[in-house]
Amino acid sequence: MQNDQLTSASERGPSGPRSRWTLPSWISTTALLLPTYGWLTLAVFLPLLTMFVFSFMSATPMGKAPIVFTLKQYRAFIDQPYLVGIGITSLLIGFWTTLFCAVLGFLAAVALVRSTFGKTREMLLILVLLPFWTNGLVRVFSWTMVLRENGFLDNLLHMIAPDAGSIGFLYTRYAIVVGLVHGYLPYMILTCYIALVAIDDAIIEAASSLGARWWTILFKILVPLAAPGLISGSVLIFIPVIGSFMEPRILGGRVGVTMGTVIEDQFTQAFNWPLGASLSFTLLAVVLAIFATFSGVLRRGTAA
Amino acid sequence: MTELTRRNTMKLMSAALAAGVSFSILPRKAFSAGSITVLNWQGYGTDEAWSIKAFTEKTGIAVVHDYYSSESEMLTKLRTNPGAYDLVVLNAARCAQAASEDLLQPIDFSKVPNAATVDEALRSNPNFSKDGKGFAVPWVWGMTSLAIREGMPVPDSYAVLADPAYKGRVAMDDDPIINIGVGALMSGQDINDPKDLAAVKTALKSIKPNVKLLWSTEDQWNKSFAAKEFDLSLFWSGGSVRSKRNSKLPVQFVVPKEGGIGWVDGLGIPASAPNAEGALAFANWMIDPVFYVEWATKVGAPASSNSAALAALPADDLSRQVHKPEYLKTMGIMSALPDDRREAFNNAWQEVKAFYAE
Numbered sequence: 188m189q190n191d192q193l194t195s196a197s198e199r200g201p202s203g204p205r206s207r208w209t210l211p212s213w214i215s216t217t218a219l220l221l222p223t224y225g226w227l228t229l230a231v232f233l234p235l236l237t238m239f240v241f242s243f244m245s246a247t248p249m250g251k252a253p254i255v256f257t258l259k260q261y262r263a264f265i266d267q268p269y270l271v272g273i274g275i276t277s278l279l280i281g282f283w284t285t286l287f288c289a290v291l292g293f294l295a296a297v298a299l300v301r302s303t304f305g306k307t308r309e310m311l312l313i314l315v316l317l318p319f320w321t322n323g324l325v326r327v328f329s330w331t332m333v334l335r336e337n338g339f340l341d342n343l344l345h346m347i348a349p350d351a352g353s354i355g356f357l358y359t360r361y362a363i364v365v366g367l368v369h370g371y372l373p374y375m376i377l378t379c380y381i382a383l384v385a386i387d388d389a390i391i392e393a394a395s396s397l398g399a400r401w402w403t404i405l406f407k408i409l410v411p412l413a414a415p416g417l418i419s420g421s422v423l424i425f426i427p428v429i430g431s432f433m434e435p436r437i438l439g440g441r442v443g444v445t446m447g448t449v450i451e452d453q454f455t456q457a458f459n460w461p462l463g464a465s466l467s468f469t470l471l472a473v474v475l476a477i478f479a480t481f482s483g484v485l486r487r488g489t490a491a
Numbered sequence: 492m493t494e495l496t497r498r499n500t501m502k503l504m505s506a507a508l509a510a511g512v513s514f515s516i517l518p519r520k521a522f523s524a525g526s527i528t529v530l531n532w533q534g535y536g537t538d539e540a541w542s543i544k545a546f547t548e549k550t551g552i553a554v555v556h557d558y559y560s561s562e563s564e565m566l567t568k569l570r571t572n573p574g575a576y577d578l579v580v581l582n583a584a585r586c587a588q589a590a591s592e593d594l595l596q597p598i599d600f601s602k603v604p605n606a607a608t609v610d611e612a613l614r615s616n617p618n619f620s621k622d623g624k625g626f627a628v629p630w631v632w633g634m635t636s637l638a639i640r641e642g643m644p645v646p647d648s649y650a651v652l653a654d655p656a657y658k659g660r661v662a663m664d665d666d667p668i669i670n671i672g673v674g675a676l677m678s679g680q681d682i683n684d685p686k687d688l689a690a691v692k693t694a695l696k697s698i699k700p701n702v703k704l705l706w707s708t709e710d711q712w713n714k715s716f717a718a719k720e721f722d723l724s725l726f727w728s729g730g731s732v733r734s735k736r737n738s739k740l741p742v743q744f745v746v747p748k749e750g751g752i753g754w755v756d757g758l759g760i761p762a763s764a765p766n767a768e769g770a771l772a773f774a775n776w777m778i779d780p781v782f783y784v785e786w787a788t789k790v791g792a793p794a795s796s797n798s799a800a801l802a803a804l805p806a807d808d809l810s811r812q813v814h815k816p817e818y819l820k821t822m823g824i825m826s827a828l829p830d831d832r833r834e835a836f837n838n839a840w841q842e843v844k845a846f847y848a849e
Contacts, residue, residue, distance in 0.1 A: 269845040440704035444848035457837040
């Protein structure tokens with residue numbers, strides 16, 4: 188079609204009225220992309236850049252204190268060595284949350300794809316998403332009622348075993364991970380679901396007719412073929428989780444100190460935006476370093 | 492269905508126009524004196540519905556609220572939203588900081604008639620004034636000290652926070668200045684300028700086995716106390732009155748021998764306030780004995796800066812019992828901190844929190 192136009196335009200010569208239509212394709216592509224990229228530049232890139240500049244300042248440039256450019260904010264991990272421990276805690280919380288999400292989300296997606304169809308499947312998918320539509324703060328606070336001593340969990344246990352001690356574990360790291368797994372599980376279910384739905388039933392039928400056991404089918408066929416979903420789900424979960432501050436603060440009590448809460452404190456409590464920004468970018472660098480280390484695995488996974 | 496004829500469209504448009512006009516004109520008539528936006532903690536005196544109703548009926552000024560959940564958040568809001576607020580509730584220490592950053596305008600005390608009976612010591616508090624001008628109307632004062640579940644032994648020292656008897660039963664206020672103050676009192680130092688910050692940190696770290704949670708809002712404190720998550724806590728004197736009276740919580744406020752950590756809150760007017768006149772009228776109402784007595788007896792309040800308002804309280808009032816005048820003698824008042832010390836306090840508390848979390 189475009190070729191036709193091109194030839195007809197060139198036959199008529201450059202003065203023909205139709206020569207306007209022969210704009211090179213990159214112009215239309217650029218024109219179509221411009222609103223999106225313009226918006227991203229304005230709303231994401233420029234503010235981030237400003238924060239990056241802030242991270243080299245000696246004080247928040249909104250008071251009357253004189254501003255000096257300095258690298259001292261990036262020395263925070265050396266000057267305040269306890270931050271290293273907090274960073275490791277955050278990464279561990281991120282790791283465990285992602286792992287639990289991967290196991291639970293993958294199994295849920297397998298169940299959805301292999302055992303349901305039609306209306307039932309749609310219903311169950313909506314039931315997965317439904318809690319997502321309520322405010323995250325409400326969902327986290329409702330966990331406090333379940334996990335605290337004399338909470339729902341305790342009451343349930345005492346109905347069966349009245350003399351048992353308390354199993355409430357609010358204000359522990361486990362509570363934080365529970366809250367985070369709850370909050371981010373839908374990402375994993377959805378990405379795994381999309382990957383699993385694309386697998387041809389015939390492959391699995393062929394495997395089972397050749398005598399493969401269920402675990403062989405699971406680990407030799409389903410997991411490798413769904414790897415792109417697992418990996419994108421993990422990335423989607425791991426990054427926000429290590430920066431999360433709401434769940435640790437509410438469910439963690441005194442142990443709820445993570446990089447996310449430290450950064451939030453710098454912005455809201457200490458009014459030290461430069462330190463908050465430098466901690467954020469350090470965290471970003473660590474995450475990128477982790478992904479770079481595992482990039483080989485990631486690329487193989489997504490290519491599969 | 493009605494057809495979309497030209498006439499129907501015109502009808503619809505004119506109806507919408509009329510509705511819009513009446514909406515924009517009516518409130519303006521009712522509140523000819525305009526409205527003011529108050530920046531404060533939630534549930535802290537200025538936003539009592541009955542009080543706002545009485546004030547609006549009297550003056551025609553509507554009162555709108557915005558809230559902060561920490562004092563530094565309040566300063567951040569003032570710095571980043573010029574022109575948004577007419578009146579701000581701020582601590583004496585923060586007032587000095589805000590005034591030095593030109594965030595506040597001087598107060599015209601002639602427009603605050605009730606200020607005549609405000610305690611002179613509070614009015615001339617160095618934190619509230621700069622270059623001989625007052626930058627806030629002193630509003631209420633109180634203390635942060637210990638709150639304990641009723642029926643438990645009454646502690647006489649902050650050392651009780653580290654007492655093994657309260658293992659896992661203590662809540663701390665997630666505020667750097669308060670905690671450094673407590674650490675300073677535990678290690679026998681000045682709350683505003685502890686010379687030995689390491690000793691402060693050691694004192695705070697010693698209570699780790701007891702710390703169950705760090706609270707940041709009164710609401711959170713009330714819910715956790717009601718759920719019996721802790722027995723002993725740092726708490727605000729006024730907060731203890733409200734918890735006891737409104738939520739019927741069995742809490743007793745205790746000021747140990749080291750003294751409370753005192754504070755004075757003032758009402759300041761941001762430099763960029765669109766309606767400073769209205770804000771002054773509201774500040775005057777806030778220290779009016781009529782408002783204060785009702786606030787203190789029905790809701791629970793800290794001690795008023797206005798001695799006439801305090802004197803109007805009934806003798807058996809809970810708030811009057813908690814705010815005994817003799818505490819004023821032992822209590823240190825939190826004052827403005829230089830930037831480097833504030834940062835040192837923040838980092839020290841962050842370090843202690845990280846130690847708690849290990």
